[in-house]
Every structure is written in structure tokens, then in C-alpha cells.
Amino acid sequence: MxxxxxxxxxxxxxxxxxxxxxxxxxxxxxxxxxxxxxxxxxxxxxxxxxxxxxxxxxxxxxxxxxxxxxxxxxxxxxxxxxxxxxxxxxxxxxxxxxxxxxxxxxxxxxxxxxxxxxxxxxxxxxxxxxxxxxxxxxxxxxxxxxxxxxxxxxxxxxxxxxxxxCGIQTGAGTVLNKLQPTFGTSIAIFGTGAVGLSAIMAAKIVGCKNIIAIDVHDNRLELAKELGATHTLNGTKVDVVNEIKAITNGGTEFSIDTTGVPPVVRQSLHALRPLGIAAIVGVTPEMSIDVHNDLMAEGKTMMGVIEGDAVAKIFIPQLVDYYKRGLFxxxxxxxxxxxxxxxxxxxxxxxxxxxxxxxxxx
Incomplete structure (x- = not known):
């Protein structure tokens, strides 16, 4: 045809x-x-x-x-x-x-x-x-x-x-399917495009205590606040890692990088408390990290997540239901x-x- x-x-x-x-x-x-x-x-x-x-x-x-x-x-x-x-x-x-x-x-x-x-x-x-x-x-x-x-x-x-x-499934699924933060934990989400904002809405659904949105555009950070972020940080105006550690008394349990920008990826690791987990979902170029200090010395985990680790036939109808109920x-x-x-x-x-x-x- x-x-x-x-x-x-x-x-x-x-x-x-x-x-x-x-x-x-x-x-x-x-x-x-x-x-x-x-x-x-x-x-x-x-x-x-x-x-x-x-x-x-x-x-x-x-x-x-x-x-x-x-x-x-x-x-x-x-x-x-x-x-x-x-x-x-x-x-x-x-x-x-x-x-x-x-x-x-x-x-x-x-x-x-x-x-x-x-x-x-x-x-x-x-x-x-x-x-x-x-x-x-x-x-x-x-x-x-x-x-x-x-x-x-x-x-x-x-x-x-x-x-x-794809995009919305990636952000929400990284939280709900892969990281699975428990009630009262903290998460930092780097980048507030469609993927990051979807992760913020998902973090609100599961009851994260601190949902920290990081971006360089104030208008996007305002929307992040409307959708569930408890704190917003403009990376051009503050020391993001220090601010996150002050808000959370030592760092977040979870972080997500959606930007693929190497210095920001490093921030997503440095903002974690010991045993924290960083999920990388952005397309990231070749970069270097200090494996000992950034990961091993504090028992941290860095993982790649594709499409929110979702089974689409199950997960997409769930997101539609959350939307109908006003939660997403x-x-x-x-x-x-x-x-x-x-x-x-x-x-x-x-x-x-x-x-x-x-x-x-x-």
C-alpha cells in the first residue's frame, strides 16, 4: 500500500x-x-x-x-x-x-x-x-x-x-522497575527533559522523601517542582554535589543521569551516600572515572538502564492507569x-x- x-x-x-x-x-x-x-x-x-x-x-x-x-x-x-x-x-x-x-x-x-x-x-x-x-x-x-x-x-x-x-517509559521505568526506591529514600535526577521529569513523577508515586531535580534551565526546574520535585538546583548557580549532601545529610540513596554529559555523570556518582546506586540512561561518550574513590571505596553501584527495564505490554498500561488516576x-x-x-x-x-x-x- x-x-x-x-x-x-x-x-x-x-x-x-x-x-x-x-x-x-x-x-x-x-x-x-x-x-x-x-x-x-x-x-x-x-x-x-x-x-x-x-x-x-x-x-x-x-x-x-x-x-x-x-x-x-x-x-x-x-x-x-x-x-x-x-x-x-x-x-x-x-x-x-x-x-x-x-x-x-x-x-x-x-x-x-x-x-x-x-x-x-x-x-x-x-x-x-x-x-x-x-x-x-x-x-x-x-x-x-x-x-x-x-x-x-x-x-x-x-x-x-x-x-x-520510549522516553517516558525510560524515565518512569528506571525508578519503578530498576531502582525501586523504598518509601522515605532520596533520589537526585540530573536533567529535566521528558525522561528526567518522568522519573520525578515516578519517584513521587513511590514516596521518596527528597526528590532533587538538577538542570540548567529554570523554567524546566519550575515544572519539575510542579510534578513532584522537593528541591531544584540550577547547575550553573550552585555546587550541586555539596547542595545535595546538605539537603540529604550525606547524599542520596539513588541518582539518575539523563544528560549523558561526563561532568554531570560524575556528579551523579559523587552525590550518592555510601552504598548508593547511580542509573545512567543518557547516551554518554567515552569518559573516565576514579573507580576506587567514585565507586569501590564507598560500595557504590553504577548501572546502565535501557528503556526503563520495562516489559512494555505490562508497564505501559500501568502508566496509562496512573495517568487516569491523576498520579502521572x-x-x-x-x-x-x-x-x-x-x-x-x-x-x-x-x-x-x-x-x-x-x-x-x-
């Missing part, structure tokens, strides 16, 4: 809305009419650093309505409202033990440009286009394996839900754009003007 899609033809090039061909879904696949899709930093990295083969149709926070299902699909049917999340194999050790975000073929399935069966569904003028994150949601329709298609509540505005598939107001992060404003939406995301742009596809 012919669809309209935002095509990335080359590294660093603007998105171009063009007609492309989308093949029918194969066995265990689902054709989804995309209603809206989030704009994520990972899409910008894929465009600018070519971490996936180009040309491609990017987009990986899609939300839509099931149009058609392939053979063997049993738990989804036309008309279902769904969110598309990350691809995973479903049969490796990590997938089978409840950690599909650490799937042994995660990089191949999400960044390799191919579908689950190592073929393509997208083409243009007879040339294959790469798929991204097992979905390519920057189009009017997308095909995804049923494993990463999550049925959601029809009572909630579907256009809002796409970012639950992630709608305060978003601004909607029409599909043909995609380059404007990416510019707003890069500048920090908008925390989470969402493209309304149709």
Missing part, C-alpha cells in the same frame, strides 16, 4: 514528507494506522549520526489503531488502540527472564534497519528503506511485530500516548505539531523550547 512518510535520505538531512510503499503484514505482524508519534532525541541521533542505515523512515514512539493483523496474531484485532514500543526477539535468555530491553539482538532489531525476519517492509521507487525500532512511526501507517504492539485503554486520548513507548500527569510535558511541521518540532526539541513534541499524523 502507498503511505505518506517522513523520509530521512542522508545523514543530517531534514525530514522530507514523501509517498512510499508499505508491504502487507506477514505472520505475527500488525498493520497500524498511526494517529500520532512522539519526537525523541534518539530519532535525532539516528538522523545526525546515522546509527541506523539510511535512507530510512524513523520514528519510534508511535500510537495508533490496528488496521489489519497477519497470520497467528491472537491478542490484537482491528480497531484496538495501541502504542508501539521497542523491538526484541522474545526468545533469548534476557527476553524470557523478563528483561527484553537487554535482548541479545536489541541493537540489530532496533537499529539494523530490518524487520524481525531480516527483510524490509518499506520501499520507495523500487529501493528498500530501513525500518527503525521495529516500527518506523513517522508515517501514516506502520508495521510492527505483535511483541512490541501494546494494547491501551480506549478512554484515553490516543494522540497523547506514543511517548510512553505526563500530558504537561507535551506540545502537538502537525505532521508537516516535523522539522520545526525537532528544532523545538533541540533548543529545549519544548520538552516532548508529538506529531499528529492524522
Amino acid at each position: 502507498k503511505i505518506n512518510a517522513a523520509v530521512t535520505h542522508g545523514q543530517g538531512q531534514d525530514f522530507v514528507l514523501e509517498e512510499v510503499e508499505l508491504a502487507d503484514p506477514k505472520a505475527n505482524e500488525v498493520l497500524v494506522k498511526i494517529i500520532a508519534t512522539g519526537v525523541c532525541h534518539t530519532d535525532a541521533v539516528a538522523r545526525d549520526a546515522a546509527i541506523a542505515p539510511l535512507p530510512a523512515v524513523l520514528g519510534h514512539e508511535g500510537a495508533g489503531i490496528v488496521e489489519k493483523v497477519g497470520e497467528n496474531v491472537t491478542d490484537l484485532e482491528p480497531g484496538d488502540h495501541v502504542v508501539l514500543s521497542f523491538a526484541h526477539c522474545g526468545h533469548c535468555h534476557n527476553c524470557l527472564t523478563g528483561h527484553p530491553t537487554a535482548c541479545e539482538t536489541f541493537n540489530e532489531l532496533n537499529f539494523g534497519g530490518i524487520n524481525d525476519d531480516h527483510t524490509h517492509r518499506l520501499s520507495q521507487n523500487g529501493k528498500e528503506l530501513s525500518t527503525f525500532f521495529g516500527q518506523s512511526s513517522f508515517g501514516t501507517f506502520a508495521i510492527s511485530h505483535e511483541r512490541n504492539v501494546v494494547k491501551v485503554d480506549k478512554e484515553v486520548d490516543l494522540a497523547l500516548l506514543g511517548p510512553l513507548g 500527569p505526563f500530558d504537561k510535558l507535551v506540545k502537538f505539531y502537525d505532521f508537516d511541521q516535523i522539522n520545526e518540532a525537532f528544532a523545538a526539541s533541540k533548543s529545549g523550547e519544548v520538552i516532548k513534541p508529538i506529531l499528529k499524523i492524522q
Whole structure:
């Protein structure tokens, strides 16, 4: 079938809305009419650093309505409202033990440009286009394996839900699934974009005593306070580590870095009390740390967390339920754009003007 899609033809090039061909879904696949899709930093990295083969149709926070299902699909049917999340194999050790975000073929399935069966569904003028994150949601329709298609509540505005598939899931899941802070503990969250603010809302849900938000933009820190931060620190104005230790009488039990900025990553370690745990979720370049003083000497742990260590089919409906109950107001992060404003939406995301742009596809 012919669809309209935002095509990335080359590294660093603007998105171009063009007609492309989308093949029918194969066995265990689902054709989804995309209603809206989030704009994520990972899409910008894929465009600018070519971490996936180009040309491609990017987009990986899609939300839509099931149009058609392939053979063997049993738990989804036309008309279902769904969110598309990350691809995973479903049969490796990590997938089978409840950690599909650490799937042994995660990089191949999400960044390799191919579908689950190592073929393509997208083409243009007879040339294959790469798929991204097992979905390519920057189009009017997308095909995804049923494993990463999550049925959601029809009572909630579907256009809002796409970012639950990646960025918001990452922040909230890092708190709720991986760190699992207990009531009364303290957490420092470095960076208050969509991921960091989602972590703040999750920390409020579990009852953290001190939820400390760190950023360099006062307007974002104001929103962090509204969403649950008990303290806010502007990293350009104060000594962040000293302030955190003063607030918590020695340091936090937990920290999350969403920035990927090496000096900030070090702050996330230094702000911990002994036996504290730092979760790194930002894309971080090569950097050095003092293993003895920063980690081992105080029994600290530094871990990487992918997609919030979530099982999307379980976790995304839980987040939707929290939202319906007024406990997870992630709608305060978003601004909607029409599909043909995609380059404007990416510019707003890069500048920090908008925390989470969402493209309304149709």
C-alpha cells in the first residue's frame, strides 16, 4: 500500500514528507494506522549520526489503531488502540527472564534497519528503506511485530500516548522497575527533559522523601517542582554535589543521569551516600572515572538502564492507569505539531523550547 512518510535520505538531512510503499503484514505482524508519534532525541541521533542505515523512515514512539493483523496474531484485532514500543526477539535468555530491553539482538532489531525476519517492509521507487525500532512511526501507517504492539485503554486520548513507548517509559521505568526506591529514600535526577521529569513523577508515586531535580534551565526546574520535585538546583548557580549532601545529610540513596554529559555523570556518582546506586540512561561518550574513590571505596553501584527495564505490554498500561488516576500527569510535558511541521518540532526539541513534541499524523 502507498503511505505518506517522513523520509530521512542522508545523514543530517531534514525530514522530507514523501509517498512510499508499505508491504502487507506477514505472520505475527500488525498493520497500524498511526494517529500520532512522539519526537525523541534518539530519532535525532539516528538522523545526525546515522546509527541506523539510511535512507530510512524513523520514528519510534508511535500510537495508533490496528488496521489489519497477519497470520497467528491472537491478542490484537482491528480497531484496538495501541502504542508501539521497542523491538526484541522474545526468545533469548534476557527476553524470557523478563528483561527484553537487554535482548541479545536489541541493537540489530532496533537499529539494523530490518524487520524481525531480516527483510524490509518499506520501499520507495523500487529501493528498500530501513525500518527503525521495529516500527518506523513517522508515517501514516506502520508495521510492527505483535511483541512490541501494546494494547491501551480506549478512554484515553490516543494522540497523547506514543511517548510512553520510549522516553517516558525510560524515565518512569528506571525508578519503578530498576531502582525501586523504598518509601522515605532520596533520589537526585540530573536533567529535566521528558525522561528526567518522568522519573520525578515516578519517584513521587513511590514516596521518596527528597526528590532533587538538577538542570540548567529554570523554567524546566519550575515544572519539575510542579510534578513532584522537593528541591531544584540550577547547575550553573550552585555546587550541586555539596547542595545535595546538605539537603540529604550525606547524599542520596539513588541518582539518575539523563544528560549523558561526563561532568554531570560524575556528579551523579559523587552525590550518592555510601552504598548508593547511580542509573545512567543518557547516551554518554567515552569518559573516565576514579573507580576506587567514585565507586569501590564507598560500595557504590553504577548501572546502565535501557528503556526503563520495562516489559512494555505490562508497564505501559500501568502508566496509562496512573495517568487516569491523576498520579502521572505526563500530558504537561507535551506540545502537538502537525505532521508537516516535523522539522520545526525537532528544532523545538533541540533548543529545549519544548520538552516532548508529538506529531499528529492524522
